[in-house]
């Protein structure tokens with residue numbers, strides 16, 4: 001009895017040792033460089049991040065980031081917080097499937113065996129590495145100098161000591177806002193339809209510092225890790241302007257990592273890493289009503305804590321805006337003759353947000369100001385100040401408006417008729433989905449009939465599969481379904 005139990009013990013010990021050895025073998029360390037011939041595919045069960053390449057400190061990692069269950073983004077993340085610092089911008093969304101692959105052949109290439117290459121560094125390099133500041137580089141063999149680096153293709157984040165030049169921009173992850181440099185200023189913009197941009201925050205180089213000199217090259221921005229500020233630079237390493245981070249300790253021995261990020265509400269925020277959390281230490285915009293669209297379409301933001309309400313005082317404020325909103329203009333006649341129909345909403349005690357950045361004309365009366373808009377289908381509304389005669393014309397959809405106690409400042413706004421709830425993009429997607437479902441139902445129906453016929457004739461499904469590769473009836477239906485999902489995914493962000 002004793003011997004038997006000892007044997008069993010030894011056996012189980014051996015089994016557990018083998019299992020451990022196998023565990024160690026499968027948990028291969030994450031490489032610090034990728035060489036020609038490297039290739040990785042997403043593992044079906046991994047969520048939300050599959051590391052592919054690490055930096056020497058282990059603080060950062062390049063890998064597959066899983067989003068919305070089935071989407072795959074190639075991203076550099078900060079490991080401890082899982083925050084993505086950089087995301088590749090492919091020509092088409094990649095899916096979390098065995099057909100998707102990241103490889104290195106001199107270029108880092110993201111491809112799908114069904115649809116081809118969706119993103120590539122288009123280089124002929126020796127290796128890919130991740131630096132200890134989160135910069136992903138493809139390097140030359142001889143000199144190990146970078147021939148491609150992710151720092152030149154920022155997404156929504158600028159990490160310390162990364163340069164943002166005038167030809168680049170940060171874009172918020174929802175695509176609505178951007179941060180970019182002008183001739184002598186940094187600005188925050190709302191991205192409008194058709195590539196138009198609307199400036200809502202502007203910071204010009206301060207007089208106290210070096211002035212921006214004309215003809216001495218463009219300016220660039222950088223988070224200075226030694227001084228703890230967001231700086232504007234021209235040619236010299238001395239900044240022409242600094243925006244100090246609030247809680248930066250110059251004498252701190254363990255310098256903490258700094259970054260700025262353009263958030264989805266349009267604010268530019270600075271953070272430092274305290275070892276376990278990202279702590280806020282800079283905000284470009286401190287007052288909620290100064291944000292680009294804090295109360296949504298046709299919302300009214302009243303400074304001083306009153307918060308959001310609706311321009312139309314008959315409507316209760318709900319998050320996401322007050323009216324249907326929708327983009328574009330009111331010019332789309334579409335065979336109905338003239339512009340689209342709208343109703344007019346008037347409100348007193350309102351003024352344009354960021355009015356110092358908005359152009360105006362001067363009219364003798366409110367009627368004259370409204371007249372500029374009434375007959376023009378690319379106009380969405382006007383603001384008029386009785387005291388100054390200033391008339392502000394909105395040639396973009398009405399977002400959040402600023403409330404003021406001054407009743408002589410009035411607004412005139414067009415509201416698209418029948419635009420409540422559903423906007424045009426939503427309707428278009430709805431139609432596409434409807435048509436595709438209809439086609440699917442028809443094909444499915446035909447498929448069933450064909451199958452039934454075949455069964456009657458005694459043809460087996462297995463043979464049909466061999467003859468036609470994927471089988472006649474289920475094949476086309478399946479392909480159509482996957483293609484239609486892709487087209488819906490694509491059409492939404494593009495038409496926004």
Ligand SMILES: *[C@@H]1O[C@H](CO)[C@@H](O)[C@H](O)[C@H]1NC(C)=O
Nearest residue numbers: 105106107109117120123124
């Ligand atoms: C690497 O692969 C991509 C995609 O297959 C291809 O277009 C490119 O020419 C290849 N580059 C080199 C250097 O072989």
Ligand SMILES: *[C@@H]1O[C@H](CO)[C@@H](O)[C@H](O)[C@H]1NC(C)=O
Nearest residue numbers: 056057058059131132133134
């Ligand atoms: C990061 O890398 C640079 C250059 O390779 C080095 O000088 C620096 O000490 C490194 N920093 C950390 C925190 O490892």
Ligand SMILES: *[C@@H]1O[C@H](CO)[C@@H](O)[C@H](O)[C@H]1NC(C)=O
Nearest residue numbers: 135151161162163222236237
């Ligand atoms: C940013 O620009 C400065 C000045 O041109 C340069 O010295 C520095 O190396 C750049 N930083 C990076 C990360 O490219």
Ligand SMILES: *[C@@H]1O[C@H](CO)[C@@H](O)[C@H](O)[C@H]1NC(C)=O
Nearest residue numbers: 057059078080257273274275
């Ligand atoms: C990087 O790693 C070091 C050592 O583990 C840690 O002290 C530091 O906070 C990390 N930095 C970031 C930005 O995660």
Ligand SMILES: *[C@@H]1O[C@H](CO)[C@@H](O)[C@H](O)[C@H]1NC(C)=O
Nearest residue numbers: 311312313314345346347348
């Ligand atoms: C709502 O607005 C209309 C038109 O501006 C005004 O006549 C009415 O008094 C307002 N009602 C309330 C409850 O404020």
Ligand SMILES: *[C@@H]1O[C@H](CO)[C@@H](O)[C@H](O)[C@H]1NC(C)=O
Nearest residue numbers: 372376377378379393394395
């Ligand atoms: C209509 O408004 C737009 C934008 O304000 C302006 O550019 C255009 O000149 C106006 N058209 C007419 C005919 O007034």
Ligand SMILES: *[C@@H]1O[C@H](CO)[C@@H](O)[C@H](O)[C@H]1NC(C)=O
Nearest residue numbers: 348385386387407408409410
């Ligand atoms: C606008 O100004 C005119 C003259 O300055 C004045 O008569 C009128 O009452 C004002 N209207 C409003 C609504 O303040």
